[in-house]
Amino acid sequence: MTTAATVRDVGAADPTPSDLLLDIRDLRTYFHVMDGTVKAVDGVSFSVKRGQTLGVVGESGCGKSVTALTVMRLLDIPPAEIASGQVMFKGRDLLKLPDPEMRKVRGNEIAMVFQEPMTSLNPVYTVGDQISEAVILHKGISKKAGVEKSIESLRLVGINNPERRIKQYPHELSGGMRQRVMIAMALSCDPDLIIADEPTTALDVTIQAQILELLRKVQDETGAALMLITHDLGVVAETVQDVVVMYAGRVVERGTVEEVLLAPKHPYTMGLLDSIPSKGKRGQRLNVIKGTVANPFNLPPGCNFMPRCPFAFEPCQVHDPRIEEADPPDVACWLYTRAPGISLPPRKRPTVAPLEATQS
Numbered sequence: 561m562t563t564a565a566t567v568r569d570v571g572a573a574d575p576t577p578s579d580l581l582l583d584i585r586d587l588r589t590y591f592h593v594m595d596g597t598v599k600a601v602d603g604v605s606f607s608v609k610r611g612q613t614l615g616v617v618g619e620s621g622c623g624k625s626v627t628a629l630t631v632m633r634l635l636d637i638p639p640a641e642i643a644s645g646q647v648m649f650k651g652r653d654l655l656k657l658p659d660p661e662m663r664k665v666r667g668n669e670i671a672m673v674f675q676e677p678m679t680s681l682n683p684v685y686t687v688g689d690q691i692s693e694a695v696i697l698h699k700g701i702s703k704k705a706g707v708e709k710s711i712e713s714l715r716l717v718g719i720n721n722p723e724r725r726i727k728q729y730p731h732e733l734s735g736g737m738r739q740r741v742m743i744a745m746a747l748s749c750d751p752d753l754i755i756a757d758e759p760t761t762a763l764d765v766t767i768q769a770q771i772l773e774l775l776r777k778v779q780d781e782t783g784a785a786l787m788l789i790t791h792d793l794g795v796v797a798e799t800v801q802d803v804v805v806m807y808a809g810r811v812v813e814r815g816t817v818e819e820v821l822l823a824p825k826h827p828y829t830m831g832l833l834d835s836i837p838s839k840g841k842r843g844q845r846l847n848v849i850k851g852t853v854a855n856p857f858n859l860p861p862g863c864n865f866m867p868r869c870p871f872a873f874e875p876c877q878v879h880d881p882r883i884e885e886a887d888p889p890d891v892a893c894w895l896y897t898r899a900p901g902i903s904l905p906p907r908k909r910p911t912v913a914p915l916e917a918t919q920s
Contacts, residue, residue, distance in 0.1 A: 579609045579610055580608075580609060580610075580648075581607075581608050581609060581610045581612075581649065581752060581753055582607060582631070582649050582753055583607040583647075583649075584605055584627070584631070584645070584646070584647055584648075585605050585645055585647075586604075586605055586646070587601055587603070587604045587605070587627065587644075587645035587646070588601060588602055588604075588642070588643040588645050589623075589627070589630045589640060589641070589643065590643050591641070592638060592639050593639055596857045598856040598857065599809050599856065599859070600623050600626040600809055600856070601623045601626050601627050601630060602808075603645075603810060604623065604645075604809070604810065604811050605811065605883070606811060606814055608753065608785050608787055609785065611779075611783050611784070612785050612786075612801055612802065613776075613779065613785070613788060613799060613800045613801050613802075614785075614786070614787050614788065614800060614802050614803070615788045615789075615790065615799065615800035615802070615803045615804070616628075616787065616788070616789045616790075616804045616806060617791060617792075617793060617796050617803060617804070618791065618805060618807055619791060619807070620791065621853055621856070622808060622809065622853075623806055623808075623809040623810075624757075624806055625757050625758075627806075628672065628755045628757055631647050631649075631654065631755065632666055632670065632755070633654065633655070633666070634666075634672075649665070649670065649753075664698070667694050667697075667698060667749060668749045668751065669753070671745075671746035671753070671754050672754075672755045672756075673739075673742050673743055673754065673755070673756040673757065674742065675757050675758035675759065676761070680742060681730040681738060681741065681742070682730075683731060684729075686727055686729055687714075687728060687733070687741045688707060688711075688727060690745060691706075691710040691713055691714070691726070691744060691745045691748050692706030692709065693706075694745060694748055694749060695709045695710070695748045695749060698749045707726065709748055710726050710744075710748065711723055711726060713744035713745070713747055714726065714740075714741070716744065717740040717741075717743050717744045717774055717778065719737065719740055725737075735767065736767035736771065739759060739767075740771070740774065742759075743756075743771075743774065747778060747782065747784075750782065752784060753784060753785045753786075754775075754779075754785070754786050754787070755787045756775060756788050756789065757789045758789055758790055759775070759788075760772065760792070768795075772795060772798065775799070788800055793821065793832060793833065793836060794836070796817065796821070797817065797821055800817055801816065801817060802817065803815060803820040803821070805820065805826065805828065805829050807828050807864060808854045808859065808865070809864075810892065811883055811892065812826045812828050812829070812865065812883070812891065812893070813826040813828075813829050813883075813890060813891045813892070814890050814891075819890070821833065825890070825891040825893065825896060826891045826892070826893050827870065827893065827895075828865050828868075828869075831849035835847050835849065849868055850870075851867055851868035854867070861877065861878060862875070862877045862879055862880055863880060863892075863893075863894065873894070875894045876894050
């Protein structure tokens with residue numbers, strides 16, 4: 561796990577409609593299974609600007625990957641159901657596109673890097689065949705040009721001797737090399753947006769750093785936007801410009817990396833930051849967020865984080881705070897929200913030490 565956490569200093573202008581590349585609005589994705597309905601994504605809203613790096617962070621099961629798969633329309637329907645919302649990409653709602661049109665977008669304008677390349681790559685085809693297949697399909701080029709593009713893509717992600725590597729099968733490559741192949745495949749069609757779902761999971765720390773540096777380098781060279789899904793706040797601090805924090809299918813906080821990591825507002829974000837090992841905690845027992853992640857089949861009334869929150873009070877048990885009602889509108893918490901018809905007593909807003917530089 562990456563633990564170094566120096567915040568990347570990236571100033572960005574306020575977004576305008578022309579800046580927006582991906583705009584997710586009140587997205588709700590449910591799964592209907594034998595035990596009931598799981599609200600995996602429950603009213604999620606956030607946007608990605610052109611050329612921006614956005615981090616989506618949260619515990620396993622919070623809805624990060626399902627949000628990405630909904631954007632790509634890669635869910636099995638049923639049991640999945642996209643109950644409501646919009647996914648606006650370059651002015652088009654991807655949820656309303658016919659399947660043939662969506663196939664033109666998927667892999668071409670939006671590419672996805674999955675967290676486990678060994679299960680994402682086809683074991684019976686060479687890596688060159690798998691990269692060139694997408695390019696030939698989307699760009700309508702010849703097989704020879706597809707091979708040349710495969711070599712170019714592998715060279716872009718730092719793979720030595722790409723002319724030989726394109727003839728190899730996935731099992732002949734290391735884990736880090738396979739992840740580079742997945743990134744090369746994503747880049748082969750020059751997409752406007754890359755969605756990277758836990759791209760450093762199951763890789764050792766040295767390879768993690770190489771992959772993250774590769775993503776930054778590739779983004780700088782291509783100008784593509786990057787949506788990075790991770791549970792590692794160290795990765796977020798080093799890599800992204802803006803952060804979305806999710807819990808139990810909802811966005812609980814969003815803002816620039818400086819705002820979220822140096823001045824967190826939501827108690828869940830504070831808990832995540834407080835549980836990171838650091839120099840100041842050496843020899844001390846690590847802090848943890850008490851309790852367990854909310855049961856998706858039996859979510860608590862009111863705020864989903866309420867049973868685990870040390871600052872919970874009466875409104876949290878009854879009413880669901882919405883991020884759009886907050887003041888400022890970047891945190892879904894009754895410590896900041898003032899909704900019509902709900903009278904709240906004065907509360908001292910909690911504080912937490914900012915994310916420190918840490919060591920592995």
